Amino acid sequence: MSFASKKHFAGQHIALTVEAPGFTETAFIKVAEGGMIKAATVEEPNAGYNLRERHTGVREVEPLSLEFGMAGSKWALTLMEQIVDSQLHNKFSGQIIHADTNFEGQYTYQFLNALVTEFSLPKLDAKSKEYAFLKMKVQPEAIDFNIAKSPKLPPANSSRQKHWMSSAFRLTIGKEDVDASSIEALSVKVGAKAYQTGGFMLPQYTPTGKLEMPKLSFTVPMGGCAALVRWFREAVCKENTAEDAAGYEKDAMIEFLDSTRSKVLYTVDLMRCGPETFSLIKGDDATTRAMKFDCYVTSMKLTPSGEGLI
Secondary structure (H helix, E strand, C coil): CCHHHCCCEEEEEEEEEEEECCEEEEECEEEEEECCEEEEEEEECCCCCCCCEEEEEEEEECCEEEEEECCCCHHHHHHHHHHHHHCCCCCEEEEEEEEECCCEEEEEEEEEEEEEEEEEECCEECCCCCECEEEEEEECCEEEEEEEEEEECCCCCCCCHHHCECCCEEEEECCEEECCCEECCEEEEEEEEEECCCCCCCCEEEEEEEEECCCEEEEEEHHHCHHHHHHHHHHHHCCCCHHHHHHHCEEEEEEEECCCCCCEEEEEEEEEEEEEEEEEEECCCCCCEEEEEEEECCEEEEEECCCCCC
């Protein structure tokens, strides 16, 4: 085959199909990395020879990292809500197809019995022009892959994704709206433990039940910081008695808005948030100043509200 007749893969021509309990969805996928089998090499000394013998030992599947649009991610948001709200961990399977420049499938990767080990809601920034993308890290128990032609990828429908802008959001702390200019990504880590059984080469994974809550980090122009600074000063700087220390915790709410700012698409409730630190930073340009606040989060609740756009 001549060089000119070869078709090259296109990095962004990827399709993700997920088979989770109750539904099969294809997400608006942007990145799919990792998820391959890794074999540990074992060295054995040989007394009658100067070189060591080598052979493959324990094998394991590396974590699979995914990034996809909030539109078309109902399956992922449902899994996240079950983990956070109900402590319910469901394994799921799926496949990823990589296509060439003509959208013809060339490489197929399948994963089985995957557990969610980490997910990150998108960073929000009022200056951003980017769509909102969800990041997820999963741990498969088994994989398979093959280079072979498959049917053409269907054209992606991006109309719903256009409603999910990372610049459209609203932050509320306590009962007051906060004029935040940005909110850092909220990442939740889910504990999972591998265990080997004699009848299988690859380990199996079980959830440990541990959830590592994210930090609430957000930036506010100095002109809108008065109430927040008073809250931090009362909670962090002053000496308090044990009776009133818990009273400084507040509930927060982050709302993902559509592109018109008139409809709430998704709500994240952060319960019992407490102030940790704040710092002075540059604002939108060198002539303005802003404050960045960091708070701990005790628990959270995820609530979809933009049906038809998820």
